[in-house]
Amino acid sequence: MITITGFRTAVNRTTGVAFQSLILSGSPIGVTSANGNVRFDNPRTSVPTTMSIAECEAAVGQHVDGTIERVTVAPYQFVNAAGETVTATSRWTYKPVAKVAAAPVASKAIASELVS
Numbered sequence: 001m002i003t004i005t006g007f008r009t010a011v012n013r014t015t016g017v018a019f020q021s022l023i024l025s026g027s028p029i030g031v032t033s034a035n036g037n038v039r040f041d042n043p044r045t046s047v048p049t050t051m052s053i054a055e056c057e058a059a060v061g062q063h064v065d066g067t068i069e070r071v072t073v074a075p076y077q078f079v080n081a082a083g084e085t086v087t088a089t090s091r092w093t094y095k096p097v098a099k100v101a102a103a104p105v106a107s108k109a110i111a112s113e114l115v116s
Contacts, residue, residue, distance in 0.1 A: 001026075001027065001063050001065075002024050002025070002026055002063065002064045002065070002066050002067070002068060002094070003024070003025050003026075003061070003062070003063055003064075004022050004023070004024060004059045004060055004061065004062050004063075004064065005023050005024070005025045005044070005060065005061075006022075006023040006060055007020050007021060007022050007023060007049075007053075007056035007057070007059075007060065008020070008021050008023065008046065009021075009053070010048075019048055019049075019050075020048070020049050020050075020051055020052075020053060020056050021046040021047060021048050021049065022046065022047050022049050022051075022056060022059065023044060023045075023046050024044065024045055024046070024047060024064070024068060024094050025042060025043070025044045025068075026042070026043040026044070026067065026068040027043075028040045028041065028042050029041055029043065043068040043069075043070070043092045044068070044092060045068055045091075045092040045093055045094050047094050064096075065096065065097040066094055066095055066096040066097050067094075067095050068092050068093070068094055068095070069092070069093060069095050070090045070091070070092055070093075071090060071091060071092075071093050072089060072090050073088075073089065073090060073091050074089075075087050075088070075089050076088055
C-alpha cells in the first residue's frame with residue numbers, strides 16, 4: 001500500500017510555471033548491501049500532479065493502489081546526509097495498478113445469431 005506523505009511545489013525549468021508533486025511512500029523493505037549488511041529502506045518518490053495546494057493538503061495521509069519500484073537509470077551523483085559524494089544507478093518510481101478493461105458484452109440478439 002502506498003501512502004501520500006506530503007507534497008512540494010516545484011518549478012518547470014523550461015517554462016517557469018509552478019506545479020505540485022505528491023510525495024509517495026511505500027512500506028519499509030529489507031535490503032542487503034554489497035558487504036552483506038542488512039538495512040531497511042523506505043521507498044519514496046514524487047509524482048507531478050495537477051491538483052491545487054488545497055487538494056494536495058487534503059490528500060496527505062490517503063492511500064493509493066500501486067507499488068514503488070527501484071528502476072535502473074544512468075549513473076548520477078549526489079551528496080548524502082554524511083556529506084559524501086555518492087554515485088547511484090537507480091531510483092524509486094511509482095507504478096500504478098494496471099486497469100483491466102471489461103470485455104464488451106454482446107446483446108442477446110447478436111448472441112442468438114452466433115449460436116445458430
